[in-house]
Amino acid sequence: MTWDYPDWLPRALAALLVLTLLAPVFGWAAGQVGYAEPLENAAEATGATEHATAVGTALFPDYGVPGLGGAPGTFVSAVVGTALTLLVGAAIGRVLGADTDRRQ
Amino acid sequence: MHIPDGYIDLPLALLFGALAVVILSVAARRVNGEISDARAPLLGVVAASIFAAQMLDWPIPGGTSAHFVGGAFAAILLGPHLGALCVATVVTIQALIFGDGGLVVLGANVFNMAIVEVYVGYAIYRLLVPYGEFQAAFAAGWLGITAGALTAALQLGLSSAFQYQLLTTLSIMGVGHLALGLIEGAITAAVYRYLARARPDLRPNTAPEVSA
Numbered sequence: 500m501t502w503d504y505p506d507w508l509p510r511a512l513a514a515l516l517v518l519t520l521l522a523p524v525f526g527w528a529a530g531q532v533g534y535a536e537p538l539e540n541a542a543e544a545t546g547a548t549e550h551a552t553a554v555g556t557a558l559f560p561d562y563g564v565p566g567l568g569g570a571p572g573t574f575v576s577a578v579v580g581t582a583l584t585l586l587v588g589a590a591i592g593r594v595l596g597a598d599t600d601r602r603q
Numbered sequence: 604m605h606i607p608d609g610y611i612d613l614p615l616a617l618l619f620g621a622l623a624v625v626i627l628s629v630a631a632r633r634v635n636g637e638i639s640d641a642r643a644p645l646l647g648v649v650a651a652s653i654f655a656a657q658m659l660d661w662p663i664p665g666g667t668s669a670h671f672v673g674g675a676f677a678a679i680l681l682g683p684h685l686g687a688l689c690v691a692t693v694v695t696i697q698a699l700i701f702g703d704g705g706l707v708v709l710g711a712n713v714f715n716m717a718i719v720e721v722y723v724g725y726a727i728y729r730l731l732v733p734y735g736e737f738q739a740a741f742a743a744g745w746l747g748i749t750a751g752a753l754t755a756a757l758q759l760g761l762s763s764a765f766q767y768q769l770l771t772t773l774s775i776m777g778v779g780h781l782a783l784g785l786i787e788g789a790i791t792a793a794v795y796r797y798l799a800r801a802r803p804d805l806r807p808n809t810a811p812e813v814s815a
Contacts, residue, residue: 505641507802511648518655529660534668537752537779538604541759541772550764552609557702562658577658580701584654588692589647595631595685596638 515581522577523570526562604672604748604755604780605697606712608705612762619758620710626718627691630684638685645805649677650689654696661786669783672716675724675747676791679740680798680805683725690717711758720751736799737792744791745784752780 542548559579563572611619638646653673660670673693677686691713697703704712724747731739756776760769798805 505644507805508644508648511652515648515651515655518652518659522655522658525659525661528662529668532662532668534660534662536604536669537776537783538606538755538759540779541756541765541775542610544771544775545765545768547610547759547764547766550609551607552705553702554608554706555702558700560702562701562703573658576701577655580658580696581651581655583700584693584696585647585651587647587696588650588689589644591688591692592638592643592646592685595635595646595688596640596643 515585519574519577519581522562523573526573527570604712604716604752605694605704606708606715606755606759608707610705610762610764611708611711611758612764613707615758615762616708616711619714620708623691623710623714623718627687627713630687633684634682634688646681646685646689649680650692653677653690654693656790657693657697663783669780669786671787671790672720672748672751673791674716674720674751675728675740675743675787676794678721678725678747679728679743679791679795683722686725687717687721690721693717711755715751715755715758719754720747723747723750737796740795741788741792743788745781745788748784748787749777749780752776752784 539548542551559572559576562576562580563569564575565572567575653671653676656671656673658670660668662668672690674686674690677689680686681689694704694713694716695709698706698709698712724743727746728739728743731742753773753776756772757769759765759776760772761767765772
């Protein structure tokens with residue numbers, strides 16, 4: 500099986516790298532102003548906050564790495580998540596496109 | 604907009620989970636075998652860029668913040684069915700690996716962000732594109748995320764954890780995302796404009812196999 504990479508792929512990967520580098524910066528800045536989404540505001544207004552539970556254990560909880568600290572943990576999470584999503588998404592695209600290959 | 608476990612009653616979580624599975628199965632069937640080799644990696648790149656962009660929490664002074672969700676963007680660039688599968692991949696990885704969004708309510712989160720936002724965003728884009736692509740992309744991002752938020756608010760407001768305060772959840776999340784959605788619309792339109800000019804070959808109408 501061969502995979503012909505499109506010419507736009509290197510530039511796209513570079514853009515992804517830039518986004519992952521920005522993740523710790525935005526995370527720090529959002530923390531400075533008190534990050535809260537409307538969902539959290541609605542939960543506080545109705546007293547639902549205490550009902551939030553965690554089923555299962557995430558490998559990188561809250562986009563951090565246990566023991567690694569804020570910014571480095573966020574960066575590692577961004578790299579791991581972006582790479583994993585890239586691979587899974589590309590694999591799905593490949594699987595869904597398999598019939599095209601067979602027809603040729 | 605990622606709902607944690609415990610916020611939605613189990614019957615509602617199961618209902619929306621089942622709906623998500625059915626709709627995504629139909630979406631996969633619609634595009635199965637229709638993606639060219641050249642466009643197959645695009646699904647991965649768009650999914651990865653949405654994941655990375657969702658990690659950028661926009662610091663908005665005043666206490667309420669937001670991040671890009673990307674449903675309408677994926678729909679415009681990939682077509683609605685592939686866009687839905689793309690965002691569903693992101694939401695699932697976020698829940699399984701990073702604990703962002705619950706596991707029991709994963710189907711509900713997928714329904715809100717990967718189905719409602721994607722298909723509503725795409726419908727708005729198609730409706731408004733005769734009046735200008737940039738404006739259509741902006742409205743798609745803006746109203747798509749608002750529609751997803753309203754669906755989440757409906758699920759929350761019909762659940763016991765939120766004391767069935769449907770009007771409260773609808774007003775807080777609806778108004779909140781209607782305002783924050785302006786950022787989603789601006790990013791959607793800006794990135795779309797850049798890609799449309801730099802790489803017009805990546806647009807779905809140049810590859811009819813992935814269009815609606």
